Amino acid sequence: MPRHQGARLALSQRQAAIILLLPFLAVYAVFLVYPFFKGVWISLHDWNLMAVAFNPDAKSYVGLRNYERVMWGQNITWAAWASPGFQIIGVLGMLASAFLYRTGRAGKVTALAMGIAALLLFVLPGFHPGEGGRWFDRRFWPTVGNTILFVGLAVPGVTITAMLLAAALDGETRAKAVLRTLFFLSQVLSVTVVTLIWQIMFSPRQGLIANLTELFGGSPIVWLTAEGFAMAAIVIATIWWSLGIAMILFLAGIQDISKDLYEAGALDNATGAKAFWYITLPNLKRTITLVVVLQIILHFQVFGQSHLMTGGGPNDTTQVLVRYIYQTAFRDSELGRASAMAVFLFVIMGGFSILQFVLGREKDE
Amino acid sequence: MKHIVFGATALTILATSAVAQQVTLGRFFGDCEGAGTDTSVSVGEACIIQSIINAADAELEGISVNTLPTDWGNYYDQIVAAYAGGTPPNVHVMHRHRVPEFASIGALADLTDDLAGAGIDTSDWEPAALEAVTYNDRILGVPMDFHANLWHVNMDLMEAAGLVEDGAPVLPSSPEEMMDHARAVQEATGQDYLAADFAQFPIGVRVALALIWQQGANIFDGDTATIDTPEARNAIAALTQLFDAGFANPQLNYADSQQAFLNGEAAVLVNGTWVVDFYAAEAAKDDEGLNRYLVADFPTLFDEGATWADSHIWAIPSPLKANDPERYDAALQVLAFINDHNIDWARTGHMAVRRSVLESADYAALPHRAEYTGTADIARDTPPSRRYGAIQDVLNRELQAIWLTGKSVDAALADAQVDVQDLLDR
Numbered sequence: 001m002p003r004h005q006g007a008r009l010a011l012s013q014r015q016a017a018i019i020l021l022l023p024f025l026a027v028y029a030v031f032l033v034y035p036f037f038k039g040v041w042i043s044l045h046d047w048n049l050m051a052v053a054f055n056p057d058a059k060s061y062v063g064l065r066n067y068e069r070v071m072w073g074q075n076i077t078w079a080a081w082a083s084p085g086f087q088i089i090g091v092l093g094m095l096a097s098a099f100l101y102r103t104g105r106a107g108k109v110t111a112l113a114m115g116i117a118a119l120l121l122f123v124l125p126g127f128h129p130g131e132g133g134r135w136f137d138r139r140f141w142p143t144v145g146n147t148i149l150f151v152g153l154a155v156p157g158v159t160i161t162a163m164l165l166a167a168a169l170d171g172e173t174r175a176k177a178v179l180r181t182l183f184f185l186s187q188v189l190s191v192t193v194v195t196l197i198w199q200i201m202f203s204p205r206q207g208l209i210a211n212l213t214e215l216f217g218g219s220p221i222v223w224l225t226a227e228g229f230a231m232a233a234i235v236i237a238t239i240w241w242s243l244g245i246a247m248i249l250f251l252a253g254i255q256d257i258s259k260d261l262y263e264a265g266a267l268d269n270a271t272g273a274k275a276f277w278y279i280t281l282p283n284l285k286r287t288i289t290l291v292v293v294l295q296i297i298l299h300f301q302v303f304g305q306s307h308l309m310t311g312g313g314p315n316d317t318t319q320v321l322v323r324y325i326y327q328t329a330f331r332d333s334e335l336g337r338a339s340a341m342a343v344f345l346f347v348i349m350g351g352f353s354i355l356q357f358v359l360g361r362e363k364d365e
Numbered sequence: 366m367k368h369i370v371f372g373a374t375a376l377t378i379l380a381t382s383a384v385a386q387q388v389t390l391g392r393f394f395g396d397c398e399g400a401g402t403d404t405s406v407s408v409g410e411a412c413i414i415q416s417i418i419n420a421a422d423a424e425l426e427g428i429s430v431n432t433l434p435t436d437w438g439n440y441y442d443q444i445v446a447a448y449a450g451g452t453p454p455n456v457h458v459m460h461r462h463r464v465p466e467f468a469s470i471g472a473l474a475d476l477t478d479d480l481a482g483a484g485i486d487t488s489d490w491e492p493a494a495l496e497a498v499t500y501n502d503r504i505l506g507v508p509m510d511f512h513a514n515l516w517h518v519n520m521d522l523m524e525a526a527g528l529v530e531d532g533a534p535v536l537p538s539s540p541e542e543m544m545d546h547a548r549a550v551q552e553a554t555g556q557d558y559l560a561a562d563f564a565q566f567p568i569g570v571r572v573a574l575a576l577i578w579q580q581g582a583n584i585f586d587g588d589t590a591t592i593d594t595p596e597a598r599n600a601i602a603a604l605t606q607l608f609d610a611g612f613a614n615p616q617l618n619y620a621d622s623q624q625a626f627l628n629g630e631a632a633v634l635v636n637g638t639w640v641v642d643f644y645a646a647e648a649a650k651d652d653e654g655l656n657r658y659l660v661a662d663f664p665t666l667f668d669e670g671a672t673w674a675d676s677h678i679w680a681i682p683s684p685l686k687a688n689d690p691e692r693y694d695a696a697l698q699v700l701a702f703i704n705d706h707n708i709d710w711a712r713t714g715h716m717a718v719r720r721s722v723l724e725s726a727d728y729a730a731l732p733h734r735a736e737y738t739g740t741a742d743i744a745r746d747t748p749p750s751r752r753y754g755a756i757q758d759v760l761n762r763e764l765q766a767i768w769l770t771g772k773s774v775d776a777a778l779a780d781a782q783v784d785v786q787d788l789l790d791r
Contacts, residue, residue, distance in 0.1 A: 315766035
């Protein structure tokens with residue numbers, strides 16, 4: 001018996017770690033790693049969801065053709081100003097990152113990451129079908145564009161609102177505690193409930209917003225079917241929905257800031273908005289980075305708001321990537337093609353995860 | 366020993382008879398709480414079908430029926446995923462237009478030789494109903510109805526505009542005449558002439574399709590898309606002229622357009638047979654809004670009569686027949702029960718599929734039934750296709766782009782043409 005005991009104790013730290021990690025690794029391998037590689041494998045096949053279910057041999061290997069069919073086209077050429085909107089932002093982004101690096105306001109890695117993102121924004125939108133050419137799938141890139149637009153509106157929206165709320169609701173009073181709970185409450189709702197609430201809010205016939213506009217003498221906006229408002233509508237619903245977590249992160253960040261700083265600031269007449277700008281904001285830099293990157297990754301996967309509120313319309317203006325993947329897989333049964341799009345989405349989100357990792361490791365200057 | 370054997374046998378018999386064969390049932394039509402088991406009093410699609418299912422559950426010996434969630438919007442996605450995952454419901458409802466998609470890969474059980482044994486007399490079905498469930502000469506389902514787009518009419522508004530003759534609404538026979546009627550309604554009552562869901566479900570598509578068919582054209586022929594045509598332009602122009610003049614609002618979704626009609630804000634609502642009993646019940650209420658309600662066949666604005674139509678049918682997955690004969694028999698009995706209650710389902714406003722029902726006095730006595738007897742003769746749909754759902758979505762997107770976002774008809778039809786051709790080519 002004692003020998004047994006001794007053998008047990010003889011486990012090296014490494015062995016113990018492996019044993020303790022094993023349950024997690026098994027689950028991780030079965031439910032995440034395996035499905036991921038299976039997804040990549042499916043994306044290399046012509047794979048009809050229903051047909052393969054009834055006859056496993058109904059699939060055929062097609063190499064990268066699904067990727068070509070989704071992302072490429074006939075006679076695709078590149079020009080510097082094919083899509084000036086995105087490309088000008090790209091050029092400005094590159095200039096800004098160089099400037100920030102030169103003036104020492106951004107670290108090497110930050111500047112590099114920003115520069116690469118800006119370069120991609122300049123290069124990718126430059127591709128377009130030349131004379132007599134066409135995209136094989138004319139809806140894919142506009143859908144990617146919509147998704148980026150959604151992320152571009154929702155992320156700053158959530159971040160800024162959550163930060164302001166956190167700054168306002170930081171404190172010990174009972175009212176603030178109640179308000180914190182209230183603002184967090186929306187986060188626990190499911191997307192179906194959230195979209196239901198906001199569909200009623202936006203309804204031109206019975207909605208609160210329509211009633212308010214009418215009260216002030218305006219004619220109600222038909223939010224969900226008007227081209228200029230549909231995207232705004234799902235962004236507003238999303239901000240309301242996903243405010244909570246960001247607010248909690250900011251609250252934690254704010255409570256980490258030493259009170260001495262505020263006291264010292266107060267001596268220099270920096271209170272209220274001034275204190276927020278000169279003390280709170282700079283000290284929240286890391287929290288902001290974390291919130292922004294988490295939100296980017298989260299909102300690239302937007303689905304429910306678009307699917308349930310606007311059905312991707314009008315005229316595809318709110319069609320987003322995950323909804324397109326979903327329709328391709330389950331409405332059209334084209335699993336191979338859908339998987340190719342999913343791999344594309346993975347690459348985008350993987351890029352932002354790496355960015356988060358890199359920025360998180362960067363030393364404070 | 367003898368006692369033990371007897372005892373064991375008795376127990377086994379008891380046990381097998383006590384365990385009911387459970388049949389899972391997939392359907393849309395929406396949810397109805399407390400539908401009860403009286404199939405003769407429920408109102409509206411959701412409650413009528415649920416009362417029939419509840420009655421089957423109660424009355425069929427040794428069978429219990431379990432209804433799965435009844436969401437509309439994602440029904441087919443869910444069914445496809447369930448088939449792919451090997452767990453389809455034991456019986457499920459579907460549309461005729463989906464038969465090619467499911468039947469072409471052998472997903473639906475061949476019921477041809479088993480229907481008579483279950484007490485379903487296929488010779489009682491209307492020929493068009495039999496056709497709806499037949500694929501490659503085999504019967505793959507049990508039809509439940511014909512449904513079609515109708516014109517639901519507010520007679521008070523029509524009368525005020527002078528559009529009533531011998532108690533019946535006067536409907537247009539050309540796009541120009543439709544504009545005259547619309548102007549008359551607006552001038553007399555200040556209300557819209559026409560409402561429909563042009564912003565959500567493909568009801569606007571079905572209206573446009575009917576107008577295309579009325580000119581003898583269609584949106585595809587075999588493997589060739591034929592969308593960018595003069596006929597399609599005529600059909601679209603007939604509708605956009607109403608929107609442009611302010612005689613109809615394209616921005617209303619299904620619920621809002623229905624509410625507009627029930628509030629008395631539109632003289633005509635284009636919607637299906639499925640709401641006749643509901644609107645009749647709403648009109649009978651003593652309140653503002655819709656009071657005198659009539660139904661009419663979709664009018665012919667061009668050369669020949671045509672209105673969009675489809676059928677609800679019930680099917681059984683092929684793996685059930687192959688792997689679980691007892692449950693398959695139970696599922697067939699559920700289908701037979703639904704088939705026996707065709708008259709109850711027809712109360713929604715849908716047209717029955719069984720001749721014995723169609724010829725019955727009960728059927729003729731259903732409210733408003735006599736007002737749309739012509740619909741059966743003008744019922745149409747696009748050609749069968751495995752891509753039906755995706756094609757409808759293309760049309761819905763591009764047509765909505767025209768009337769909701771001002772996309773030019775040229776661009777929208779060109780895009781729809783390319784997209785549908787891509788779908789047909791895949």
